[in-house]
């Protein structure tokens with residue numbers, strides 16, 4: 174199965190939504206809504222990018238998992254509940270789902286480890302808990318110590334996305350070929366270390382699969 178390319182786009186202000194229209198060489202576009210101090214409304218997103226809805230991933234990343242601005246938990250939960258009713262795909266942390274009742278069927282459930290590698294058992298627990306209903310489970314870890322052993326071991330799971338951070342971006346391509354379902358890439362500036370430009374990733378993947 175061809176891994177899909179996700180172009181991760183920081184949204185600082187409403188106008189940044191327009192940039193999504195120019196991104197052709199990506200299968201999906203992640204809108205990083207936590208780059209804006211005040212959340213851009215779902216109404217605005219629908220107005221500007223409504224026709225691209227199926228390609229969009231809405232993300233309000235928690236600050237302790239790599240987010241930029243702190244959005245109040247209750248506001249985030251409400252926003253995601255509404256986004257679900259509107260039929261948007263979003264990305265939500267497994268840790269957030271432990272605390273808030275937010276739908277995750279058909280969504281991306283994620284966990285990010287920026288400082289230390291998690292134990293295999295900890296990640297396996299998350300995957301087993303959410304993988305039946307989630308669209309994908311995404312595990313991003315720092316590229317340190319035995320991260321390759323850990324991430325490749327996770328590839329046996331269906332619907333899995335593994336992303337090493339802070340290492341050669343080609344490693345994400347390699348893991349995509351081995352079964353990681355999405356490859357996260359950048360548009361203008363990286364939203365995490367270890368991303369490649371989306372058009373480069375798209376070209377590499379296209380020459381293997383098309």
Ligand SMILES: O=C1C[C@@](O)(C(=O)O)C[C@@H](O)[C@@H]1O
Pocket residue numbers: 181203205232234239264283285311313336337338357358364365366368
């Ligand atoms: O969770 C992820 C993955 C990511 O952290 C990465 O490693 O590319 C980038 C984030 O924008 C996204 O929400």
